[in-house]
Amino acid sequence: MAKEKSLDLLLTVEWKDDAVVLIDQTKLPNKMVYVKCTDYRQVADAIKSMVVRGAPAIGVTAALGLALAAKQSKAKSMQELMTDLDTAFKVLRATRPTAVNLFWALERVMDKVKGVKTVEDAKKAVLDEAIRMAQEDIQANREMGANGAKLFKDGDVVLTHCNAGSLATVAYGTALGVIRATREAGKRVSVIATETRPVMQGARLTAFELQHDGVDVSLIPDTAVGHMMARGVIKRVIVGADRVLRTGHVFNKIGTYQVAILANKHKVPFYVAAPLSTFDFESNPEDVVIEERSIDEVVKVGRKRVAPKGVRIFNPAFDMTPPELITGIITEKGVLKPPFEKNLKALLG
Numbered sequence: 486m487a488k489e490k491s492l493d494l495l496l497t498v499e500w501k502d503d504a505v506v507l508i509d510q511t512k513l514p515n516k517m518v519y520v521k522c523t524d525y526r527q528v529a530d531a532i533k534s535m536v537v538r539g540a541p542a543i544g545v546t547a548a549l550g551l552a553l554a555a556k557q558s559k560a561k562s563m564q565e566l567m568t569d570l571d572t573a574f575k576v577l578r579a580t581r582p583t584a585v586n587l588f589w590a591l592e593r594v595m596d597k598v599k600g601v602k603t604v605e606d607a608k609k610a611v612l613d614e615a616i617r618m619a620q621e622d623i624q625a626n627r628e629m630g631a632n633g634a635k636l637f638k639d640g641d642v643v644l645t646h647c648n649a650g651s652l653a654t655v656a657y658g659t660a661l662g663v664i665r666a667t668r669e670a671g672k673r674v675s676v677i678a679t680e681t682r683p684v685m686q687g688a689r690l691t692a693f694e695l696q697h698d699g700v701d702v703s704l705i706p707d708t709a710v711g712h713m714m715a716r717g718v719i720k721r722v723i724v725g726a727d728r729v730l731r732t733g734h735v736f737n738k739i740g741t742y743q744v745a746i747l748a749n750k751h752k753v754p755f756y757v758a759a760p761l762s763t764f765d766f767e768s769n770p771e772d773v774v775i776e777e778r779s780i781d782e783v784v785k786v787g788r789k790r791v792a793p794k795g796v797r798i799f800n801p802a803f804d805m806t807p808p809e810l811i812t813g814i815i816t817e818k819g820v821l822k823p824p825f826e827k828n829l830k831a832l833l834g
């Protein structure tokens with residue numbers, strides 16, 4: 486099992502032997518299988534089919550996909566190389582619409598080749614930048630963890646939704662990174678993970694990776710959140726994000742909004758952990774495309790159909806939590822408190 490060396494954690498995405506190596510998350514928790522991509526189109530398929538998922542992991546994987554496209558290219562001139570990279574950029578960009586890290590990562594790599602004179606230098610620049618982004622992701626998660634750990638107390642029972650852990654990043658995680666850092670700081674925290682219907686990232690991935698790392702974790706159905714809060718079991722909530730707007734609106738896995746409303750009702754602090762690569766400084770709430778996924782995810786439980794044929798289905802994969810429901814947004818540069826727009830400006834100087 487590949488592990489991030491210094492952290493002894495799962496390594497979700499890696500550049501190895503001139504290929505992009507991914508943990509196949511569709512097979513977890515039953516099988517630990519690695520997928521080796523040697524063509525950028527395989528990388529695009531892996532993102533689309535959720536072999537790799539989670540905003541920061543998608544971003545870094547797409548960047549490494551561009552590195553593969555550069556490597557595959559037979560271009561003799563910079564112009565030909567840019568045409569090949571642009572084709573790959575468009576294919577990778579069209580994989581999933583909501584997590585902003587995907588667009589941020591692809592644009593950052595493309596920017597790096599602008600002005601480079603030779604094909605050889607450009608190919609190297611693309612790969613170097615993508616690998617740098619993978620390293621920076623772990624570093625940002627570590628810093629977020631240190632910033633967030635101060636907000637959690639010994640004995641806290643923390644609810645998380647979806648998977649914002651090692652498996653959603655290169656390693657360590659955003660929301661689960663904060664939980665790891667809290668435990669590393671000597672505080673005992675236990676986690677309640679929601680199943681996260683319909684793709685079950687909570688049951689399949691969060692429960693798996695926390696158990697793998699020896700973190701105390703219990704699993705509940707999504708529908709039990711209100712009950713657990715009303716009973717006073719949950720002391721804090723922490724989730725990740727697919728996109729954070731400058732206004733503090735947070736787009737995350739479908740169901741996050743419900744959890745935030747319940748937390749507000751029961752006066753449970755609701756935190757979001759997101760690196761700056763997940764911030765979208767330009768869009769307004771209505772500009773963000775919410776991915777609609779296959780109805781199969783809803784009508785079936787496992788392979789068995791549970792809904793009648795012909796029924797109308799909606800399957801939005803993300804929702805938006807408004808800033809007034811959020812206690813704080815934990816970033817690698819510090820913890821943002823409301824009013825987010827003003828405090829974000831101050832945080833970024």
Ligand code: MRU
Binds near residue numbers: 653658659660727738
């Ligand atoms: O559809 P997914 O599994 O890619 O959705 C993932 C999430 O919503 C995560 O909470 C989010 O990407 C944060 S990951 C650090």
